[in-house]
Amino acid sequence: MSTTEFEARLRAALHPVEPREDFAVRLERGLVELRDLAVDELEGWELSAMRDPRNWMRPAVATVVGAGAGAALVVLRVRGRHRRRRAQSTNVLDLAERTVRDLADEARRIFPGGD
Amino acid sequence: MPDEPVPHDKAALDRSFSELYRTHLRDVYSYAYYRVGNHHDAEDLTEQTFLQAYRHYERALRESDGRPLRPWLIRIAHNLAANYYRDRARRPESAIEDAAVISAPHTTETLVEGREELEEILAGVQQLPDDRREALIMRFALGMDNREIARALGKTDGATKVLLHRAIKQLEGIVGHPEEAAAS
Numbered sequence: 001m002s003t004t005e006f007e008a009r010l011r012a013a014l015h016p017v018e019p020r021e022d023f024a025v026r027l028e029r030g031l032v033e034l035r036d037l038a039v040d041e042l043e044g045w046e047l048s049a050m051r052d053p054r055n056w057m058r059p060a061v062a063t064v065v066g067a068g069a070g071a072a073l074v075v076l077r078v079r080g081r082h083r084r085r086r087a088q089s090t091n092v093l094d095l096a097e098r099t100v101r102d103l104a105d106e107a108r109r110i111f112p113g114g115d
Numbered sequence: 116m117p118d119e120p121v122p123h124d125k126a127a128l129d130r131s132f133s134e135l136y137r138t139h140l141r142d143v144y145s146y147a148y149y150r151v152g153n154h155h156d157a158e159d160l161t162e163q164t165f166l167q168a169y170r171h172y173e174r175a176l177r178e179s180d181g182r183p184l185r186p187w188l189i190r191i192a193h194n195l196a197a198n199y200y201r202d203r204a205r206r207p208e209s210a211i212e213d214a215a216v217i218s219a220p221h222t223t224e225t226l227v228e229g230r231e232e233l234e235e236i237l238a239g240v241q242q243l244p245d246d247r248r249e250a251l252i253m254r255f256a257l258g259m260d261n262r263e264i265a266r267a268l269g270k271t272d273g274a275t276k277v278l279l280h281r282a283i284k285q286l287e288g289i290v291g292h293p294e295e296a297a298a299s
Binding site for chain 1: 132133136137140141142144145148149154157158161162165166169232233234236237240251252255256257258283286287290
């Protein structure tokens with residue numbers, strides 16, 4: 001088999017792979033939501049909210065991952081697991097610790113290795 | 116999207132990113148698929164790639180100087196895939212899930228023979244050193260030229276040409292004489 005023939009077979013073997021349609025749609029929708037969330041999170045931020053410890057998570061995330069749109073995704077995912085953490089916690093301090101750990105894990109997952 | 120100026124407002128930047136996403140989703144997904152060997156992890160890697168890209172898109176546009184952004188996207192996927200293997204301390208468990216099955220239609224007579232041959236080639240690709248395997252994926256699955264591959268891998272055009280040549284030669288050896296070539 002000549003190299004040209006071999007390359008043709010290689011091209012046939014390594015053909016482009018189409019993502020599943022539901023994945024493509026879901027990812028695009030996620031990116032749009034991410035953009036909207038980022039705008040809400042970053043523009044809607046008020047310093048007065050800092051008085052309430054429940055709001056400390058957001059600037060903490062922004063510090064960890066930078067003021068990028070990805071911060072909103074971290075918040076969204078961590079916030080989405082709030083009920084589960086609350087059920088697992090024995091007291092408020094335990095809940096706070098679990099939240100911080102979850103936050104750090106999620107930030108590392110979204111931005112592995114940082115930049 | 117070469118020669119596109121950096122949009123000044125956020126909405127235009129987002130539209131521009133959406134176009135980039137639609138244009139290159141298949142490229143990123145294909146690359147991810149051939150790196151990790153299954154659809155589940157390929158989806159995860161593709162998602163992470165576009166999240167990272169979205170985060171740094173404005174700067175990338177500024178610094179691209181009008182050059183296509185596909186190598187930049189693939190480089191992000193390449194780095195994330197490296198982390199994927201490092202974190203999980205693994206390589207693809209099986210060669211490739213079912214890639215050969217999706218290839219172009221064959222006649223009934225040649226189907227079995229052709230499929231076996233493609234699977235043999237895919238298995239050979241998985242045996243190549245990382246840089247050679249990646250160069251082949253970029254060239255044949257994504258249709259990238261030498262210059263684009265060089266940018267994605269952070270190499271010179273000349274080094275990339277040599278890399279591709281050696282990758283093809285080694286793969287030919289593996290497919291022809293599996294035991295000897297894999298050891299070389």
